[in-house]
Structure formats: C-alpha cells, structure tokens
Amino acid sequence: MYNIWILTVQHLGLTLAGVGLAILIGVPIGYLITGNRWVAQLVMGFTDMMQTIPALALLALLMLWMGLGDTPLVVALLMYSLLPIVRNSYVGIMGIDGALIEAAKGMGMTRWQLLRMVQLPIALPVIMSGVRVATVTAIGIAAIGVLIGAGGLGAPIWRGMQQMNTAMILSGAVPAALLAVASDAGLSKLEQAITPRGFRNIASQNT
Amino acid sequence: MKMISFSQFLFMNSTAIITATVQHLYLALGSELIGCLIAIPLGIWLTSRKKLADYFLAVTGTIQTIPSLALLGFVLPLFGIGPLPAMIVLVLYSLLPILRNTYTGITGVNPSYIEAGTGAGMNSRQLLWMVKLPLALPIIMAGIRISTVYLISWATLAAFIGAGGLGDLIITGIQTADANFIIAGTIPTAFLAIGAGWMLGKVEMVLTPREGLIVSDEGR
Amino acid sequence: MVIFKAVSKHYNGHIAVKNLNLNVKEGEFVTLIGPSGCGKTTTLKMVNRLVEPTEGDILINGRNIRDTDPVALRRQIGYVIQQIGLFPHMTVEENITVVPTLLEWPATKRRARGHELLDMAGMDPVIYANRYPSELSGGQQQRIGVLRALAADPPLILMDEPFGALDPISREVLQDELKSLQKRLHKTIIFVTHDMDEALKLADRVVVMREGEVIQEATPEELLRKPADDFVASFVGKSRRNDSKLLIVEQVMQPNPVTVLPSVGLAQCLTLMKRKRVDTVLVVDEEGVLIGGVSIETLDREHQRAYRIGEIADHNLVTVLNSTPAKDAFDLMVGDQLKYLPVVDEHRHLRGLVTRTSMVNAMASVVWGDEND
Ligand SMILES: Nc1ncnc2c1ncn2[C@@H]1O[C@H](COP(=O)(O)OP(=O)(O)OP(=O)(O)O)[C@@H](O)[C@H]1O
Ligand SMILES: [Mg+2]
Numbered sequence: 077m078y079n080i081w082i083l084t085v086q087h088l089g090l091t092l093a094g095v096g097l098a099i100l101i102g103v104p105i106g107y108l109i110t111g112n113r114w115v116a117q118l119v120m121g122f123t124d125m126m127q128t129i130p131a132l133a134l135l136a137l138l139m140l141w142m143g144l145g146d147t148p149l150v151v152a153l154l155m156y157s158l159l160p161i162v163r164n165s166y167v168g169i170m171g172i173d174g175a176l177i178e179a180a181k182g183m184g185m186t187r188w189q190l191l192r193m194v195q196l197p198i199a200l201p202v203i204m205s206g207v208r209v210a211t212v213t214a215i216g217i218a219a220i221g222v223l224i225g226a227g228g229l230g231a232p233i234w235r236g237m238q239q240m241n242t243a244m245i246l247s248g249a250v251p252a253a254l255l256a257v258a259s260d261a262g263l264s265k266l267e268q269a270i271t272p273r274g275f276r277n278i279a280s281q282n283t
Numbered sequence: 284m285k286m287i288s289f290s291q292f293l294f295m296n297s298t299a300i301i302t303a304t305v306q307h308l309y310l311a312l313g314s315e316l317i318g319c320l321i322a323i324p325l326g327i328w329l330t331s332r333k334k335l336a337d338y339f340l341a342v343t344g345t346i347q348t349i350p351s352l353a354l355l356g357f358v359l360p361l362f363g364i365g366p367l368p369a370m371i372v373l374v375l376y377s378l379l380p381i382l383r384n385t386y387t388g389i390t391g392v393n394p395s396y397i398e399a400g401t402g403a404g405m406n407s408r409q410l411l412w413m414v415k416l417p418l419a420l421p422i423i424m425a426g427i428r429i430s431t432v433y434l435i436s437w438a439t440l441a442a443f444i445g446a447g448g449l450g451d452l453i454i455t456g457i458q459t460a461d462a463n464f465i466i467a468g469t470i471p472t473a474f475l476a477i478g479a480g481w482m483l484g485k486v487e488m489v490l491t492p493r494e495g496l497i498v499s500d501e502g503r
Numbered sequence: 504m505v506i507f508k509a510v511s512k513h514y515n516g517h518i519a520v521k522n523l524n525l526n527v528k529e530g531e532f533v534t535l536i537g538p539s540g541c542g543k544t545t546t547l548k549m550v551n552r553l554v555e556p557t558e559g560d561i562l563i564n565g566r567n568i569r570d571t572d573p574v575a576l577r578r579q580i581g582y583v584i585q586q587i588g589l590f591p592h593m594t595v596e597e598n599i600t601v602v603p604t605l606l607e608w609p610a611t612k613r614r615a616r617g618h619e620l621l622d623m624a625g626m627d628p629v630i631y632a633n634r635y636p637s638e639l640s641g642g643q644q645q646r647i648g649v650l651r652a653l654a655a656d657p658p659l660i661l662m663d664e665p666f667g668a669l670d671p672i673s674r675e676v677l678q679d680e681l682k683s684l685q686k687r688l689h690k691t692i693i694f695v696t697h698d699m700d701e702a703l704k705l706a707d708r709v710v711v712m713r714e715g716e717v718i719q720e721a722t723p724e725e726l727l728r729k730p731a732d733d734f735v736a737s738f739v740g741k742s743r744r745n746d747s748k749l750l751i752v753e754q755v756m757q758p759n760p761v762t763v764l765p766s767v768g769l770a771q772c773l774t775l776m777k778r779k780r781v782d783t784v785l786v787v788d789e790e791g792v793l794i795g796g797v798s799i800e801t802l803d804r805e806h807q808r809a810y811r812i813g814e815i816a817d818h819n820l821v822t823v824l825n826s827t828p829a830k831d832a833f834d835l836m837v838g839d840q841l842k843y844l845p846v847v848d849e850h851r852h853l854r855g856l857v858t859r860t861s862m863v864n865a866m867a868s869v870v871w872g873d874e875n876d
Contacts, residue, residue, distance in 0.1 A: 128432065128476040130439040132450055133469035136457050140465065179588030182551055183602050183651075184577035193601075197592045216350035220440070223457050233356045237443060242360040249356030253349045260348045272592040274635025395782070398803040402773045 078232045078244075084251050087228035090146060090221065091214045094153020098210060102158045103203060106165025107191065116166060123159040131156065131217045135224050144225035153217055157210035164206025168199030201271040208263035215256045219248075229255075292463040300452065304471050307448035311438040311475075314370045315431050318377030323423065326385025327411065336386055343379040351376070351440050359444055369441035369448075376437060377430040384426025388419030421491040428483035435476040439468070504529040504659065504691050505550060510559035512545050512715075519545045521715040523559070529658075530689045532682075534702040536738075537712035543695040544585060546712075547661050550693065551577045563659070578602055581652030581660035585667060585695075587644050589636035595621070595647055596632040602655040620650040624680065642673035649681065653688075662694045666701070670837075678704055699739060703727070711735050752832045753825045755865035756846045756855035762787045765794055765813025769802060772812050776802075785845055785853060786816040793845055793853040796820050822847050825854045833862050 109116040126134075134155065138148035172195060180194045222230030229252040236244030293300070329336035346354075354372050362368035392415050400414040442450030449468045456464030505527040512520040520542040527533050535543045548554040549561060552573040561568050568576055589598050596617040597604075603613045618628040624646045636644055645665060652660050665681075666674045682705055685692055696702050702709050703723040710720045711731075719731035730736035761779045763772050765786050776784060782799045795816030805815045822845045823832050836844055836857065844857040 125477075128436060128473050128480070129469065130436040130450075130453075130472050132439045132442075132453050133465065133472060136453050136465040137469065139457060140460070140462050173586075173588070175584060175586035175588040176590060178553065179582070179584050179590075180601075182548075182553055182577055182582035182584060184574050184579075184605055186574050189605065194590060198590075212348045216352070219350040219352040223454065230352055233352050234443075237356065237359060245356040245359060249353035252353040253357075256348045256350055256353075257345055260345075272635070274591045274593070274637050395799070398799055399773065399777065402799065402803045402806055403770060404806065 078247065080229075080232070080247055080251055083227065083229050083231065083248070084255065087215070087218055087230075087252065087255065090149060090218045090226065090228055091153065091211060093150045094214050094218075095157045095207065095211050097150070097154045098157030098161050099207060101154070102161030102206075103165045105158075106162045106203075107169060107195075109162075109166055110169050120163060120166070123162055126155060127159050131220055132223070135217075135220060139224040146221075146226045148224055149218060149221035149226035149228075152221075153214045156217055157214055160206040160209040160213075161203070164202050165199065168202030169195050171202070172198050197272065201267055204263070204267045204270060208260060208267060211263060212256050212260050215252065215259060219252050287463070289463055289466065292467070296467065300467050300471070303447065303449050303452055303468070304475075306446075307435070307438055307450075307472070308475065310366060310369060310373065310441050310446060310448050311431070311434040314373035314438075315377055315427070315434050317370070318374045318381055318430060318434075319427060321374070322378045322381035323385050326382045326423075327389065327416075329382075329386055330389045330415075340379075340383055340386065343382055346375050347379045351437060352443065355440065355444055364445040366441070366446045368444055369438075369446035373434050373438060373441070377434055380426040380430040380433075381423070382426075384422050385419070388422030388426075389415050391422070392418045421487055424483065424487040424490055428480060428487060431483060432476050432480045435472065435479055439472055504531075504564060505693070506562040507546075508560045508562070510546075510549060510556045510561060512542070512549065512554060513557045518715050520549070520556075523715075523717060525710065525717065525720070527691060527693060529691055532685055532692045532694065532705055532707045533710060534694045534696055534706040534708075535710050535712060536696055536699060536702040537718075539697060541712045542715040543697075543712060544663055547663055547693060547695055550659075550661055551580045551582055578605055578655065579657050579659070581655075581657040581690075583648050583652045583660070583662040583665040585663040587648045589644055589647055589651075591636055594633050594635055595639070596628075598636065598647055599650050599654050601651060602657075606655055616654060620653060623684075624650055642669055642677065645669060645673075645677060646680075649677075653684075653690075657690075659691045660693075662692060664695055664697070667696075674701075681705065703739075711738065751825070752823055752827050752829050752846050752857055753854065755829045755832075755861050756825075756857045757861055758855045760785055760845070760853070760856035762853065763797075763812055764788065765811060765816065767812045768810060769806055769812065769815075772797070773799075773802060783843065784812075785856070786812055787853050791852045793820070793822065793847050793851055794818065796845070820845055822851075823857070824848065829865060832857055833866075836862065 105119065109119050131152065134152050135148065138152050142148040142151065176194060176198070177190065180190050185193065218226070218228050219230040219233065221228055222234045229248045232244050232248030233252070234248075236242070236246075236248065287295075325339070329339060351372065354375065355368070358368040358371050362371060396414055396418060397410065400410045405413060438448050439450030439453060441448045442454050449472045452464045452468030456462065456466075456468060505525075507523045507525040510520060510523040511518065523546060525533075535546060537543060545554055549556050550563075550568070552568060563571075563576075590601070593601075596614070599617045599620055600608075600613040603616060608616070617632060621628040621631055626643065626646065631639075631643075636647065639647065649662070649665055652662070666677050669677065678701060684690075694702075694705060703726070706723055708720060708722055709726050711718045711726070711734075713734060719726065719735050721729070721731075726735070726739060730739055761775070761781050762785045763775065765788065767775075772784065776782065776799060783796055785796050786794045788794055794813070795818040797812055797816050801815055801817065809815045821835070821839065821841060823835065825846050825848050827846075832844060832846075835841070836859070842859070845853060846855045846857060848854055
C-alpha cells in the first residue's frame with residue numbers, strides 16, 4: 077500500500093515548487109510589462125493561449141522533451157501558474173491610482189522605493205489572489221503527474237482506478253481534495269489578513 | 284519501433300482522430316448543456332434567496348477547487364466507468380461559472396429598470412423575462428463561454444475512466460512515448476477550446492444591449 | 504530662490520508653457536493662476552523635475568536643477584499634488600513622515616515630527632496618528648497632504664490646488680492656517696490655483712497665466728488697481744464683483760421643468776418621465792400652481808393603490824421664492840441635501856427648478872465667466 081502521509085507531503089512539495097517558481101518569475105514579469113502596453117498585451121495573450129492547452133497535453137509534451145519524473149511536472153505547474161500570477165501582478169500594479177505614483181515620485185522615492193513602499197503593498201492582495209488560484213489549480217494538475225511518473229497523491233488514485241479498488245482510489249482522492257480545499261481557504265484568509273486596514277475601508281466605500 | 288512521419292500517422296489514424304474529436308465534443312458540449320439547464324434556473328431561483336445563494340455559490344466554488352482526478356475518483360466507485368461518470372464530473376465543474384454569472388447578472392441589474400418595469404405594471408414573471416433576463420444575458424453568456432472553454436480542456440481527463448475523447452490519444456501517446464498521438468490529441472483540443480471561446484465571445488457581443496432605457500439624470 | 508530662465512515645455516507640438524521668466528524670492532508666497540489647461544501644473548512639475556523643460560533653465564539657490572539628482576532634489580522640496588494622493592495603506596503618521604523615512608531619520612525623531620505637525624494642524628495625534636486616510640474627512644485629508652509636504656522642513660514648497668476639492672468653509676479655514684503657517688516658518692511657496700479670491704488672499708505676488716504664457720505678475724493690490732489687459736481685468740473683476748452674492752434664483756434656475764396635471768394617470772406619467780429622462784416630476788394644477796412632486800420611487804411603490812398622480816404627490820416640498828438670493832438657495836440645497844428645489848412666486852405659481860446642475864453651472868460662470876461674454 078501507499079504511505080499517504082509521504083505522498084501528501086510530496087504532492088504539496090511539488091505544488092509549492094511549481095507555484096514558488098511561478099511567483100519568482102511571474103511577479104517580476106507582471107511588474108516589468110507595466111512599462112509597455114504593447115508588450116503587456118503580447119505576454120498576456122501568450123499566457124492566455126497556454127491556458128487553453130489541456131494540462132494532460134502539456135504534461136505529455138513536456139514528457140517528450142524532458143523524460144519522465146518530477147521535473148516535467150514542476151515545469152508544467154510553473155507554466156500554468158504563470159497566467160494568474162503575471163496577470164494579477166500586472167492588473168494590481170496598473171490599477172494603482174496615478175496620483176499616488178506621482179505623489180511618491182514627487183517626494184523623492186527611487187524606482188525601487190516606489191515599488192517596495194507603494195506599488196507592492198497596494199497590489200499585494202490582488203497578487204495573493206492570483207497565487208491562490210494558481211495553487212489550487214496546481215494541486216489539481218500535480219495529481220495527473222502520475223501519468224508521467226511524477227510523485228504525489230495521483231498514484232493511488234490512478235492505480236486504484238485501473239484495479240477498480242475503491243479504497244485505494246479514495247486513499248488518494250480524499251487527501252487531494254482536502255489539500256485543495258484547505259489551501260483555498262487558508263490562502264483566502266491570508267489574502268484578507270494582508271489587506272491593510274486603510275485599504276479595506278476604501279474598497280468597501282467604493283463598492 | 285520505428286517512428287513514422289506525422290502525415291503518414293494522420294493518414295493511418297484519421298478515423299480514430301475524427302471519432303475521438305466527435306466523442307470529445309459530445310462529452311464537453313453535452314455536459315455544458317446539462318450544466319446550463321441546471322445552473323441557469325437555479326441561479327434565477329436563488330436571486331430572491333440571498334442566504335441560500337451564498338451557500339450554493341460556496342458549495343459550487345468548493346467543487347471547483349477539488350482536483351479533477353480526485354473528483355473522477357469519487358464518482359467512479361458510484362457510477363463505474365464510461366461517459367456517464369465523466370459527464371457527471373464535467374457538469375459539476377461547469378456549475379460555478381454559470382451559476383455565479385446568472386446570479387450576479389440578475390441581482391446586478393440596475394434597480395431603476397426594475398422600478399420602471401413594476402411601475403409600468405409588470406408582474407414578476409414579466410419582469411424576469413422582459414427586463415431582468417435580457418439585461419443579464421451578456422453576463423450569463425460570459426459564464427457559459429468560460430465554462431465551455433474549460434470543459435473542452437477538462438474533457439481530456441474523461442479518458443482516465445474510459446469515456447473516450449481526445450484524451451485517449453494523449454494517454455496512448457504518453458504510454459507509448461509516441462509524439463504523433465500526443466500532438467494528434469493536443470492540437471484539436473486547443474483549437475476546439477479557442478474556437479468555442481471565440482464563437483461564444485461573438486454571441487456575447489451581439490447580446491450586449493447598446494444603451495439603457497432611462498438615463499437617470501441626477502434629481503430633477 | 505527659484506529662477507525660471509526662458510523656460511518652455513512642448514508636448515509633441517502642443518505648447519504647454521511658453522518662454523516663462525520668473526524669479527521667486529526667498530520666503531515669498533507666489534500664486535500661479537489662470538484658466539484650466541494654461542500650464543500651471545506643468546510649471547510646478549518642472550521645478551521638481553517630474554517634467555523636464557524642453558527649453559530654458561531653472562535655478563534653485565543659484566544651482567541649475569539639471570545638475571541635481573532628481574531624487575535628492577525632490578526630497579528637499581515639499582510637494583502637494585492636485586489630487587491629494589495620500590497612501591491608502593499607510594497610517595496618517597506614516598503618510599506624514601514619508602520623506603523623513605526616505606531620508607532615513609531615526610524612528611523616534613520621525614515619530615516626534617509627525618506628532619508635532621499634527622498638533623500644529625490642530626489634529627490630536629492620539630486620535631489621528633494611527634488612522635488611515637479613508638477614515639478622515641476631505642478637509643482633514645487635505646491638511647495631511649500639506650503636512651506631508653512640510654515634514655522634512657523643506658525651504659521650498661510646491662502646492663497644486665491643495666484646497667481644490669473642498670467646500671468654501673473648510674477652504675477658508677485651511678487658507679488662514681496656511682497663511683499663518685507661512686508667516687511663522689518663512690517658507691518659499693509656489694501655489695497653484697484657479698480661484699482668484701484664493702490667489703489674492705494668500706499671495707505676496709500673483710502670476711496670471713494664459714495658454715502657457717505669463718500675462719501679468721504683480722502684488723494683489725497692483726493686480727486689482729492696474730490689470731494688464733482685459734483678460735486679467737475680467738478675471739479679477741469676476742471674482743471681485745462676487746456675483747454669487749447678488750444673483751437671485753430666477754437667474755440660475757431652469758425655467759421649464761417637467762410638470763404634470765394631478766389628473767394624469769400613473770402609466771402616462773411614467774411614459775412621460777421615461778421620454779424626458781427624469782426621475783421626478785412636479786405636479787401643477789391648470790393655473791400653474793405647484794401642488795407637489797412625485798419621484799419614480801413613489802410611483803413604483805404606490806402603483807397598485809392609486810390611479811391618478813394627484814393622489815400620491817408629495818405636498819410637503821421645500822420651495823423658494825423667485826426673488827431669493829441664489830446663494831441662500833444653494834445653502835439650503837447643500838444643507839438639507841435636497842436633490843432639487845422648485846422656485847415659486849408669491850402666489851405659489853411654479854416658475855422653475857434649481858437642480859444641482861444649475862447650481863454648478865451658476866458657480867462656474869461666476870468663476871470663469873459665461874461662455875458668451
Ligand atoms: N503629459 C502630457 N502630455 C500631453 N499634453 C499634456 C501633458 N500634461 C499636460 N498637457 C497639456 O498641457 C497643457 C497644460 O496642462 P497643465 O496640467 O499644466 O494645466 P493646468 O493649468 O494645471 O490646468 P488645470 O487647472 O486644469 O489643472 C494642457 O493643454 C494639457 O492638455
Ligand atoms: Mg493642474
């Protein structure tokens with residue numbers, strides 16, 4: 077039988093690796109493309125296209141290229157997580173009132189200080205909601221990773237399906253579902269927690 | 284095993300590819316249709332029951348987060364293998380976008396239109412068909428578009444439980460490490476998804492009304 | 504202290520500022536005034552290099568600002584932007600002490616400075632220091648915007664319509680505060696406004712601009728006595744005449760409001776309202792005597808109980824006489840938060856209607872002059 081604890085930790089590890097890389101790459105991309113409308117459209121269009129490729133197909137293509145194992149899965153998770161993270165970073169930063177940027181520059185902030193003190197804190201809740209969507213999606217895709225020989229909770233589900241072994245299926249499906257639901261709930265809590273008080277008031281006034 | 288060229292492959296497997304594509308469409312669009320038949324009336328019914336609506340939206344939202352393989356794993360012991368359990372899963376996934384957009388589309392209709400309608404003596408059924416639904420239609424359509432595109436992509440997973448579709452080709456490709464099968468499954472899926480998104484986007488634009496009835500000038 | 508030498512700014516062909524020469528002395532309060540789009544903001548932003556001049560030089564304390572690092576330059580100049588621009592995610596105290604933070608003052612010193620400034624503006628630090636901008640009134644927000652510019656004690660402060668979005672009363676209060684502040688602290692201030700009253704009240708020197716050019720620069724007294732040309736004269740004159748105090752409602756109302764007879768049916772009334780695109784109608788009898796008003800909400804609420812408009816009209820409308828001073832009518836509307844105010848004569852005949860739109864139009868024509876005069 078499978079050790080579900082180990083598989084759960086593996087599953088979470090793969091997800092975090094993919095999403096973590098997507099944050100490291102996606103947030104800077106989202107920030108950099110705010111400088112150029114045209115490039116922004118191009119990047120968004122490309123990541124949009126990526127999303128219409130079914131996860132199964134992307135995994136298969138990556139397998140052809142990189143062989144079996146965890147690596148192609150993590151790359152697939154990274155690619156899928158990029159869209160919500162790039163998009164939300166871009167939207168979050170672009171959505172900031174131009175007056176705030178002007179005030180910040182007028183007071184003598186450098187580009188870096190502007191980013192750190194104004195743009196990131198204000199865009200953070202929006203970026204976080206992108207991270208949440210990416211994480212939940214990634215947990216789902218990681219389960220399919222079993223087909224290309226990656227670890228995680230997909231293995232008992234897939235084997236169970238082939239052997240028509242309900243207990244085995246559920247031993248993977250239940251923790252996978254719980255993991256996804258719990259991550260979603262936990263990350264929405266975090267999203268609320270990092271929204272500054274002053275900002276929540278404004279948001280509620282405007283809606 | 285010697286690899287054959289893609290054109291040779293297409294020639295030899297054209298019937299299989301066409302069958303898979305038809306199956307795929309049947310799975311995705313059939314589920315979408317059932318999803319609409321459930322979620323739109325439900326969404327309308329919920330508009331006057333806010334508490335219940337929040338509850339339903341939370342439940343469908345939670346379903347949405349469950350990994351697809353896990354969801355397939357839940358239905359398989361209950362319904363066995365084949366197209367039926369696959370479609371059940373796809374229908375479950377289609378619910379959230381349609382339900383949410385129906386509900387928010389209708390509850391978001393500007394109250395002045397509803398006032399005008401009631402003022403003109405419409406009863407609640409007429410109000411729904413003549414005012415609320417037409418005004419909410421673009422938003423409902425957006426929900427249908429989003430869920431259709433997703434379902435076409437997710438329908439590849441139906442192959443896991445023997446329901447056929449383009450996912451079959453991809454899984455065969457993975458198991459035999461044959462690029463031809465993988466590409467023959469991937470490209471039609473992507474085209475179907477993009478095409479459906481584009482077409483439904485057009486429908487959405489046609490359905491969006493130009494201008495409102497009453498432009499409420501500030502108090503006069 | 505600040506010298507503009509033949510400064511121009513072009514935006515791809517369009518000239519925003521044209522050959523500007525100006526010498527702002529140390530401790531002087533200079534106001535830039537002119538109609539919308541005349542280049543006031545552009546002039547101001549060239550001083551802290553948010554905008555680079557196309558031609559000419561700007562010197563601060565004898566030094567060409569082109570040779571100064573823009574970031575360092577800006578930290579030495581206070582800046583109040585037109586839209587206030589307080590950071591929503593920072594507390595009041597954090598907002599005020601942004602520049603000290605950038606200058607890496609120690610935390611205790613920053614804090615003391617924040618509290619000192621709040622005290623100075625009459626806002627108790629115990630109450631306000633930890634609030635967020637969204638928890639302040641408009642007037643308080645503008646005060647914080649000004650305090651933020653003062654925080655690092657810069658000798659030069661640029662202010663772009665800092666009191667623009669305020670009601671007249673808070674505006675006067677803040678103007679008085681600013682004036683006394685400047686007397687005490689001897690700051691050099693360049694202040695943009697398009698309100699001549701404000702310019703004359705605050706300035707040591709007024710610079711009148713039009714289409715990117717300086718038309719006249721003079722002390723307030725000189726400007727009133729010897730306006731350089733008709734443009735300046737009308738600009739000053741409009742404000743001095745203070746028309747809003749003399750106008751009566753008859754001159755600012757809309758003469759033909761949408762009316763119905765009390766015998767009109769509800770459905771017919773609804774059609775009329777739709778066609779005229781209004782959400783309220785006034786009910787008058789055959790003689791033109793005002794009976795009441797009906798809003799679309801009432802119409803909607805009562806449509807099952809009534810047949811005729813007369814049955815559901817609101818008879819307790821607040822009205823004014825046609826000879827009432829416009830200012831009193833406006834005060835009434837603002838004070839009682841009325842959406843509209845019917846104007847009647849002594850016999851209660853309906854003469855017209857004052858709406859918020861007519862109010863704004865009337866105020867605008869006082870400030871900028873009628874389009875056709
Ligand atoms: N970034 C820009 N690009 C192009 N044109 C600009 C830009 N900024 C300002 N302008 C133009 O330059 C002129 C002067 O603008 P400026 O903002 O200085 O006016 P202003 O006097 O401050 O007006 P207001 O009273 O409305 O604030 C205007 O015609 C404006 O359209
Ligand atoms: Mg301006």
